[in-house]
Amino acid sequence: xxxxxxxxxxxxxxxxxxxxxxxxxxxxxxxxxxxxxxxxxxxxxxxxxxxxxxxxxxxxxxxxxxxxxxxxxxxxxxxxxxxxxxxxxxxxxxxxxxxxxxxxxxxxxxxxxxxxxxxxxxxxxxxxxxxxxxxxxxxxxxxxxxxxxxxxxxxxxxxxxxxxxxxxxxxxxxxxxxxxxxxxxxxxxxxxxxxxxxxxxxxxxxxxxxxxxxxxxxxxxxxxxxxxxxxxxxxxxxxxxxxxxxxxxxxxxxxxxxxxxxxxxxxxxxxxxxxxxxxxxxxxxxxxxxxxxxxxxxxxxxxxxxxxxxxxxxxxxxxxxxxxxxxxxxxxxxxxxxxxxxxxxxxxxxxxxxxxxxxxxxxxxxxxxxx
Amino acid sequence: xxxxxxxxxxxxxxxxxxxxxxxxxxxxxxxxxxxxxxxxxxxxxxxxxxxxxxxxxxxxxxxxxxxxxxxxxxxxxxxxxxxxxxxxxxxxxxxxxxxxxxxxxxxxxxxxxxxxxxxxxxxxxxxxxxxxxxxxxxxxxxxxxxxxxxxxxxxxxxxxxxxxxxxxxxxxxxxxxxxxxxxxxxxxxxxxxxxxxxxxxxxxxxxxxxxxxxxxxxxxxxxxxxxxxxxxxxxxxxxxxxxxxxxxxx
Numbered sequence: 051x052x053x054x055x056x057x058x059x060x061x062x063x064x065x066x067x068x069x070x071x072x073x074x075x076x077x078x079x080x081x082x083x084x085x086x087x088x089x090x091x092x093x094x095x096x097x098x099x100x101x102x103x104x105x106x107x108x109x110x111x112x113x114x115x116x117x118x119x120x121x122x123x124x125x126x127x128x129x130x131x132x133x134x135x136x137x138x139x140x141x142x143x144x145x146x147x148x149x150x151x152x153x154x155x156x157x158x159x160x161x162x163x164x165x166x167x168x169x170x171x172x173x174x175x176x177x178x179x180x181x182x183x184x185x186x187x188x189x190x191x192x193x194x195x196x197x198x199x200x201x202x203x204x205x206x207x208x209x210x211x212x213x214x215x216x217x218x219x220x221x222x223x224x225x226x227x228x229x230x231x232x233x234x235x236x237x238x239x240x241x242x243x244x245x246x247x248x249x250x251x252x253x254x255x256x257x258x259x260x261x262x263x264x265x266x267x268x269x270x271x272x273x274x275x276x277x278x279x280x281x282x283x284x285x286x287x288x289x290x291x292x293x294x295x296x297x298x299x300x301x302x303x304x305x306x307x308x309x310x311x312x313x314x315x316x317x318x319x320x321x322x323x324x325x326x327x328x329x330x331x332x333x334x335x336x337x338x339x340x341x342x343x344x345x346x347x348x349x350x351x352x353x354x355x356x357x358x359x360x361x362x363x364x365x366x367x368x369x370x371x372x373x374x375x376x377x378x379x380x381x382x383x384x385x386x387x388x389x390x391x392x393x394x395x396x397x398x399x400x401x402x403x404x405x406x407x408x409x410x411x412x413x414x415x416x417x418x419x420x421x
Numbered sequence: 422x423x424x425x426x427x428x429x430x431x432x433x434x435x436x437x438x439x440x441x442x443x444x445x446x447x448x449x450x451x452x453x454x455x456x457x458x459x460x461x462x463x464x465x466x467x468x469x470x471x472x473x474x475x476x477x478x479x480x481x482x483x484x485x486x487x488x489x490x491x492x493x494x495x496x497x498x499x500x501x502x503x504x505x506x507x508x509x510x511x512x513x514x515x516x517x518x519x520x521x522x523x524x525x526x527x528x529x530x531x532x533x534x535x536x537x538x539x540x541x542x543x544x545x546x547x548x549x550x551x552x553x554x555x556x557x558x559x560x561x562x563x564x565x566x567x568x569x570x571x572x573x574x575x576x577x578x579x580x581x582x583x584x585x586x587x588x589x590x591x592x593x594x595x596x597x598x599x600x601x602x603x604x605x606x607x608x609x610x611x612x613x614x615x616x617x618x619x620x621x622x623x624x625x626x627x628x629x630x631x632x633x634x635x636x637x638x639x640x641x642x643x644x645x646x647x648x649x650x651x652x653x654x655x656x657x658x659x660x661x662x663x664x665x666x667x668x669x670x671x
Contacts, residue, residue, distance in 0.1 A: 090434075090461065315609075316589075361562060362519060362537070362538040362561060362562065365499075365518065365519060367518075380459055380499055381459070381478050381499055381518075382459020382499065385458055385459075385477075385478050386458055394516070395516075395535075396561070398561070398588075399561070399562065
């Protein structure tokens with residue numbers, strides 16, 4: 051796939067997210083307007099979206115979105131998939147011709163049900179899907195899975211956010227949770243697989259900043275079967291969330307504190323119980339700590355979480371209006387689609403902002419929420 | 422001359438700022454901007470005594486390098502308000518983002534509600550130019566970081582959440598100027614280069630003068646200087662004018 055570098059006035063990436071906690075559907079046009087309002091923050095080398103609730107006809111199948119360099123990669127991948135999954139439906143991802151979008155890879159989507167191996171007593175469906183994603187990305191040349199969750203989908207590529215939105219016909223989808231990103235790559239190449247969101251299962255992550263702990267995080271993740279193949283730091287965040295929350299069952303808030311741990315000077319002053327807890331998190335999950343500047347949005351079928359690095363090196367604003375919660379790099383991106391919110395605030399660095407769907411029952415792991 | 426009214430809806434910041442510059446050259450001095458939403462660099466580098474009223478959210482670097490002029494925002498402002506500005510004044514009737522007053526060397530920033538992180542970083546005084554930032558709400562970490570001069574005042578008038586009045590690393594690297602914080606400061610949050618001092622008569626006179634102007638700017642909110650001054654202030658000053666002098670001496 052083509053790898054581009056280009057220069058423009060330096061800025062930073064931009065991100066935006068909206069969730070309707072009552073699961074009212076939000077047209078795709080809304081999130082396009084919000085992210086495009088921060089066009090200044092990107093440079094046309096990457097943009098993307100993820101929507102939740104967009105596949106009501108296939109709510110229980112894993113929706114794989116895959117980009118291919120060529121037909122050979124497609125053939126090889128489809129053979130791999132057919133051995134491991136029932137293909138309920140598949141098609142090309144609908145796109146439009148857009149002037150600003152060139153050199154797009156082949157884009158296909160598949161709605162899949164795992165074929166359970168007969169002799170595996172400890173079969174875990176999500177691990178099985180995760181392994182398939184890692185295998186395809188790692189072993190099949192020119193094939194990249196960029197979405198693999200249920201009733202959700204990521205859409206991304208090289209281009210400005212409005213062009214990418216038009217290309218993928220985002221305006222034709224409705225979702226009760228949207229996230230979006232416009233990219234300004236600094237240390238890694240601009241290519242279709244390197245655009246945000248980064249996903250695994252139904253986790254999607256968009257990020258503004260740079261993860262300077264990438265090497266440490268990557269090596270740590272490799273011990274658990276994750277393979278970083280997309281040449282961009284943000285990839286580790288999606289996999290760390292999957293590891294900590296889905297597999298290790300950490301409460302979401304605690305997982306956020308593992309990624310953006312309080313400083314030792316502050317841990318030392320905590321009450322005994324809290325101090326022991328945070329000391330344990332830092333000791334056990336030291337390799338999951340994200341270093342460097344970041345603002346991230348993490349979305350999944352339960353809700354939306356926003357998180358800043360501990361010393362606030364990237365902008366991040368949140369707002370609430372009725373059942374909707376907004377999170378974005380700039381207040382203007384929120385006000386563009388919600389002119390008079392009930393409340394707007396700049397969240398404290400290192401403290402997650404968590405908005406769950408009202409009907410989401412994730413048990414105590416997700417019990418506490420903030421907005 | 423009549424004020425110039427501009428509908429900034431959907432306008433790119435380059436277009437908006439070009440109109441303002443052109444019209445200032447034509448002699449306009451009073452601008453009323455409607456439907457502003459995040460346009461950057463409004464009032465950048467203005468040398469004339471203009472008056473700009475902004476309805477909507479002001480974008481990043483509001484009033485950057487501004488030498489003279491007054492900007493009023495009847496809403497929130499984003500990051501970098503008053504970046505390297507020299508004068509005269511920016512008033513924000515809402516909250517403001519991070520790195521406000523960065524390298525500011527003159528003039529005043531009056532913010533009604535909260536302000537973000539790194540307020541007044543590297544602000545400085547030169548002869549009779551003394552920048553002043555007054556914040557009505559609370560502030561994040563690194564308030565007054567590397568501050569070299571000027572006056573920072575933090576009021577906590579609203580106290581509408583459970584955050585402390587100011588975050589950690591307060592005045593880290595400070596080597597000039599003075600801060601007045603209305604309330605107590607947790608010594609744990611102090612930077613290594615800053616010390617707490619008692620206020621004297623001169624401090625109270627200075628505060629009274631500066632807060633009078635602040636309350637006039639926000640007269641619709643029922644603020645009173647006497648009420649504000651009833652609560653005790655903490656004064657912070659640098660312990661050294663060259664905190665890192667030894668680091669570079671070899």
